[in-house]
Amino acid sequence: MVTLSVTGGDVLLPDLTTTRADVLIDRDSGTILEIGSDLEGDETLDAEGALVTPGFVNGHCHTPMTLLRGFADDKPLDHWLEEDIWPAESEFTAADVRAGAELGVLESITSGVTGFADMYFHAPEIAAVVDRAGVRALLGHGIVTVGKAEEAARADAEESLAFAREYDGAAEGRISTAFMPHSLVTVGAEYLEEFVPKARAAGLPVHYHANETQNEVSPIVENHGVRPLAYAAERGLLEPEDFVAHGVHVDDREIELLSDAGTSVIHCPASNMKLASGMAPVQRMLEAGVSIGLGTDGAASNNDLSMLDEARDAAMLGKIAADDAGAVSAETVVELLTRGGARALGFDAGRLEPGAPADLAVIDLEKPHLTPSHDLVSHLVYAATAADVRHTVCDGRVLMRDRDVRTLDESAVLDRAETAAEEIAARVGA
Ligand SMILES: N[C@@H](CCSC[C@H]1O[C@@H](n2cnc3c(=O)[nH]cnc32)[C@H](O)[C@@H]1O)C(=O)O
Numbered sequence: 001m002v003t004l005s006v007t008g009g010d011v012l013l014p015d016l017t018t019t020r021a022d023v024l025i026d027r028d029s030g031t032i033l034e035i036g037s038d039l040e041g042d043e044t045l046d047a048e049g050a051l052v053t054p055g056f057v058n059g060h061c062h063t064p065m066t067l068l069r070g071f072a073d074d075k076p077l078d079h080w081l082e083e084d085i086w087p088a089e090s091e092f093t094a095a096d097v098r099a100g101a102e103l104g105v106l107e108s109i110t111s112g113v114t115g116f117a118d119m120y121f122h123a124p125e126i127a128a129v130v131d132r133a134g135v136r137a138l139l140g141h142g143i144v145t146v147g148k149a150e151e152a153a154r155a156d157a158e159e160s161l162a163f164a165r166e167y168d169g170a171a172e173g174r175i176s177t178a179f180m181p182h183s184l185v186t187v188g189a190e191y192l193e194e195f196v197p198k199a200r201a202a203g204l205p206v207h208y209h210a211n212e213t214q215n216e217v218s219p220i221v222e223n224h225g226v227r228p229l230a231y232a233a234e235r236g237l238l239e240p241e242d243f244v245a246h247g248v249h250v251d252d253r254e255i256e257l258l259s260d261a262g263t264s265v266i267h268c269p270a271s272n273m274k275l276a277s278g279m280a281p282v283q284r285m286l287e288a289g290v291s292i293g294l295g296t297d298g299a300a301s302n303n304d305l306s307m308l309d310e311a312r313d314a315a316m317l318g319k320i321a322a323d324d325a326g327a328v329s330a331e332t333v334v335e336l337l338t339r340g341g342a343r344a345l346g347f348d349a350g351r352l353e354p355g356a357p358a359d360l361a362v363i364d365l366e367k368p369h370l371t372p373s374h375d376l377v378s379h380l381v382y383a384a385t386a387a388d389v390r391h392t393v394c395d396g397r398v399l400m401r402d403r404d405v406r407t408l409d410e411s412a413v414l415d416r417a418e419t420a421a422e423e424i425a426a427r428v429g430a
């Protein structure tokens with residue numbers, strides 16, 4: 001057995017108290033062996049003056065969209081997608097997706113993310129990046145059928161199913177998969193009715209965008225006579241292993257449906273604010289027992305992949321939405337950031353205790369904006385930033401040590417992404 005010891009830090013425990021301790025990890029199994037004092041390992045990571053926290057889980061992302069960061073801003077969802085994003089994405093080659101995924105995963109590791117969910121096309125390219133980078137991910141090919149001929153639409157759905165079947169369990173189990181219809185309005189009912197049972201037969205969860213904007217709710221009500229999540233439930237899309245992105249415009253009945261079904265919601269506050277999609281009723285959903293995680297969504301609607309930013313945004317927006325400063329507290333947000341996201345994605349991670357996966361981040365506290373240290377949970381949500389992450393560990397492996405990412409060549413990744421992004425912009429004539 002080869003061990004790694006993360007020494008001298010304040011360790012954030014599952015009950016959200018902290019204790020000065022070492023964390024001993026079995027690198028072979030990728031799990032935590034012990035949390036205590038004077039634990040020596042074959043390899044050591046210095047956590048003095050730092051907080052050792054479960055790695056952050058980004059529950060909804062499109063990592064290759066990092067190539068479109070700053071490409072189109074300040075528009076609502078439908079215009080932004082149709083006028084700018086989709087035309088640019090239609091120019092993406094497999095190599096571009098790989099370059100964008102590398103950039104997104106690099107950014108994720110530098111901001112303490114150890115696991116994420118991704119919906120995109122050329123998904124095998126993203127899987128290759130995840131395998132090499134050492135993170136944990138739930139991946140899927142996003143399906144759009146509207147505006148496509150029958151044959152192309154079916155091919156998209158088949159590809160999602162085939163990818164999910166083939167890649168489930170890849171990268172020594174760090175990759176899991178889901179069937180991913182893009183949304184309830186961009187995928188026709190007939191395709192959901194045909195393919196969701198096939199996904200279930202393959203044991204796959206389903207992930208999709210739901211109730212993100214009011215413009216997505218009305219067409220379903222008009223065409224089907226029920227609100228989107230009732231429509232989803234009728235088509236078998238609300239299972240305990242499923243998770244929906246956004247859940248902004250949900251009424252009480254839909255909240256009840258989510259809670260009864262055990263389907264998780266990934267709250268994406270920055271994307272919802274930037275596209276002016278609305279305010280998800282996070283506090284109400286939590287009180288109703290809905291399982292919630294946090295996500296950045298793609299970098300083009302955020303515009304970064306820092307989950308610490310997302311944590312702060314979730315706390316701030318949650319209070320405004322509930323008109324209550326006590327809503328969506330720091331403790332709640334830390335749960336969503338770690339265990340909530342892990343639960344939504346079916347990862348056994350999100351907690352630091354013996355037997356748990358060794359997925360963690362070490363946050364440097366010796367900074368002006370993190371002084372004094374009354375409450376480290378408060379700091380994590382309200383004051384820490386991605387640049388404060390000192391080390392990142394996933395599955396017992398050190399992915400970043402002293403801000404140096406070990407599994408990806410940072411300058412090569414930045415160069416490839418810059419070149420790919422410039423060439424895409426030239427091809428779309430932007
Ligand atoms: N195979 C599909 C691609 C779907 S991938 C997932 C898609 O989600 C899009 N996307 C990114 N952010 C959001 C969001 O907030 N809401 C809805 N879609 C988004 C993104 O641009 C990408 O095209 C096709 O043929 O078009």
Ligand SMILES: [Zn+2]
Pocket residue numbers: 060061062209245297298
């Ligand atoms: Zn999205």
